[in-house]
Amino acid sequence: MPALVLLGAQWGDEGKGKATDLLGGSVDYVVRYQGGNNAGHTVVVGDQKYALHLLPSGILSPDCVPVIGNGVVVDPAVLLSELSGLNERGIDTSKLMLSGNAHLITSYHTTMDKVTERFLGSRKIGTTGRGIGPAYADKINRVGIRVQDLYDESILTQKVEAALDFKNQLLAKLYNRRAIEAGRIVEELLTYADRLKPFVADTTLVLNKAVDEGKVVLFEGGQGTLLDIDHGTYPFVTSSNATAGGACTGSGVGPTKIDRVIGILKAYTTRVGSGPFPTELFDDDGEALRRIGGERGVTTGRDRRCGWFDAVIARYATRVNGLTDFFLTKLDVLTGWERIPVCVAYEIDGERVEELPYSQSDFHHAKPIYEYLPGWSEDITKAKTFADLPKNAQGYVKALEEMSGAPISAIGVGPGRTETIEINSFI
Ligand code: GDP
Numbered sequence: 001m002p003a004l005v006l007l008g009a010q011w012g013d014e015g016k017g018k019a020t021d022l023l024g025g026s027v028d029y030v031v032r033y034q035g036g037n038n039a040g041h042t043v044v045v046g047d048q049k050y051a052l053h054l055l056p057s058g059i060l061s062p063d064c065v066p067v068i069g070n071g072v073v074v075d076p077a078v079l080l081s082e083l084s085g086l087n088e089r090g091i092d093t094s095k096l097m098l099s100g101n102a103h104l105i106t107s108y109h110t111t112m113d114k115v116t117e118r119f120l121g122s123r124k125i126g127t128t129g130r131g132i133g134p135a136y137a138d139k140i141n142r143v144g145i146r147v148q149d150l151y152d153e154s155i156l157t158q159k160v161e162a163a164l165d166f167k168n169q170l171l172a173k174l175y176n177r178r179a180i181e182a183g184r185i186v187e188e189l190l191t192y193a194d195r196l197k198p199f200v201a202d203t204t205l206v207l208n209k210a211v212d213e214g215k216v217v218l219f220e221g222g223q224g225t226l227l228d229i230d231h232g233t234y235p236f237v238t239s240s241n242a243t244a245g246g247a248c249t250g251s252g253v254g255p256t257k258i259d260r261v262i263g264i265l266k267a268y269t270t271r272v273g274s275g276p277f278p279t280e281l282f283d284d285d286g287e288a289l290r291r292i293g294g295e296r297g298v299t300t301g302r303d304r305r306c307g308w309f310d311a312v313i314a315r316y317a318t319r320v321n322g323l324t325d326f327f328l329t330k331l332d333v334l335t336g337w338e339r340i341p342v343c344v345a346y347e348i349d350g351e352r353v354e355e356l357p358y359s360q361s362d363f364h365h366a367k368p369i370y371e372y373l374p375g376w377s378e379d380i381t382k383a384k385t386f387a388d389l390p391k392n393a394q395g396y397v398k399a400l401e402e403m404s405g406a407p408i409s410a411i412g413v414g415p416g417r418t419e420t421i422e423i424n425s426f427i
């Protein structure tokens, strides 16, 4: 089973970091293919907790090569500080590979992210403020700066000047801010060049060779299906393809080489930032999910919006990603509810709708139609096999599997590496 994609099936924070780390021991390469340091992936190993933003979660597995693919946007200051943070904790990061084609996030991208959000006021997206959208916008506008540009000062200067030409007009005339001086940005970027150099590689070549040699390559998504720029709840999305197709464009490994696509699915639903969320709770249940699930953003520290499981979304994730499996996470958080509502369809303008509506206006006023599944009160965090789960927890998993359209091959019953029930092996 050489190439697998692991991605978020909802609005992010499903537990991708934990799932990637779990497989890390049997994987040769872990590749981030999109997004940037807007991601916050938590990995708990023994009594140690790691919050990764830009680095693939495979960095914590000693035999695994972590790769940042061409589709990622890289803030070099964040990357270097994340690396030194791990080094201080005794983690060897020397195997990291960074695509020379990945685009850079510079300080003017973070500035643009913040001023744009402020300008939008109540219509803001609620971005992480990390410069992600502006960096991808420059990439598409063909005024982006790539990692390889750090090694040609004259090209770098020309590109930074071109990128700032228009932005400075915007900053000065529309946002009433001071213009940014190109020379200062070039100077700052050049300070990162030597330190990044040992990691820069032709990652497309390396990864295709690895797949052809039968090595195990795992593509780790950031964000989630509903935050995808094409398939998510636009415009309340991130600016990259978090869905399975992004793994190919963001790494240069073709779709015929991908064997399995695993959707990480939380046993309930969360979302950070603005945008529609049909099963969102504003009551004590929502507060309880937030508290028990520890639903606070790893990147921005914002409280996550919480709601019940939404099977319409899970089915949609199966469809647009071609999912072969689900990894259901945080089942333990639902322990203690007498009955657990699960959204099976929406009511839109008096009609029952089984599939996610393509119209955002419809989605904005979709009302969840719930079925109520019996809960359980036994502690499930020590369960090692499916049979160890109480009957009602088994029933909850089986019901979700039937509604969601792909087999549930693993279940998370706690944050730790070992708190996982493996049903079908992934590799
Ligand atoms: P990611 O962005 O998809 O990697 O997810 P985050 O790390 O942002 O959020 C997931 C949170 O849930 C983290 O704090 C994980 O440690 C935690 N977590 C992951 N799986 C489980 C699980 O099965 N049970 C519990 N209780 N926590 C989990």
Ligand code: IMO
Residues within 6 Å of the ligand: 008, 011, 012, 013, 014, 038, 039, 040, 041, 125, 126, 127, 128, 129, 130, 131, 132, 133, 221, 222, 223, 224, 227, 236, 237, 238, 239, 271, 272, 273, 274
């Ligand atoms: P992980 O990988 C949850 C959300 C932001 C905002 C929108 C756009 O940890 O699951 P951006 O800064 O990307 O332009 O913000 O996307 N967002 C996430 N929400 N988890 C994430 O990453 C996210 N990355 C971005 O909150 O609504």
Ligand code: MG
Residues within 6 Å of the ligand: 012, 013, 014, 039, 040, 041, 042, 298
């Ligand atoms: Mg996260």
